[in-house]
Amino acid sequence: MLLDLTLRPNRSFDRRHARWLIAAVGGLFFLGGLRFLALGAWPILPFMLADVLLLLWAFHSNYLSGGGHEHLALGGDDLTLTQVSPLGAVRVTRLEPYFTRVAVEETPLGDAHLFLESRGRRLAVGYFLSAPERRDVGAVIAAALSRYRAGGALPASV
Template sequence: MSTTTQARPLFAAKLTPHNSLTGNGQRIVIAVMVVMASVPGMVFFSMGAWPIVGFMGLDILAVWWALSAARRNGRAFEEVTLWRHQLDILKVDGKGQRRSFSFNPLAVRLVIDRDINERTRALHLRGADQTLEIGAFLAENEKSSFAKAFGTALRQARR
């Protein structure tokens, strides 16, 4: 990413979203749903209301699709690397598409958007010609913690 010959960056972080469900966990959730839906499904089928079984299957399919989309989006990450004369941001989405951004640390500002209760809602990097949101998938406390650490490193790069 950086052509800087400096041995170590001033700051480096890899931001990743919270992933609480593994692939095996997803299979277990779907299996439990199938088992739980099969009992009322058999009752409705025996009563002649067989279309309800199909709708129950559609519900399970919708949950599977939602969990799969959440796991795919959970593979996204951002790498923030601050060198003395350059700030590099690499954003990789859940599909693996990569976008990289570079800023001059002397000309970029870290803007922290807060709500009325002073909770961190968003982090933006504002340069001379572009604005970039970073860590959008992080929780409020994670954004706050990252902003403190990164803000300190950014001030250090300006000295």
């Protein structure tokens, strides 16, 4: 196999640390809420609770969206792109390696978009990656495709 690449979204915080952060913020808000309650400013308490719940929802949404991934495999006579959505829906696309080109489009703001183009089809790859990562992944895919074209299909014994 010339290329076996799995792309996953980056997450800066693991779940354990997110729980610790939410517990710490909740604890601080609880102590602050007791102070406001003692001062007679009880209407602030629902807003503090809403803040903690919104933080919890934001982390939950972040980790839910990070459940998707993409897998690229180049072997035999096809390039297979398997895209798994965060909700688990799977889409498999097979492309012919001889006709597939890698396109990295630069935007005026310095971002980069990565596409696989083949016979009029255009597939976005790695939309969840940063621009430098997309450029690097594009170079890896292009190198694998050029190795495939130079050497042809791999023998069955490899």
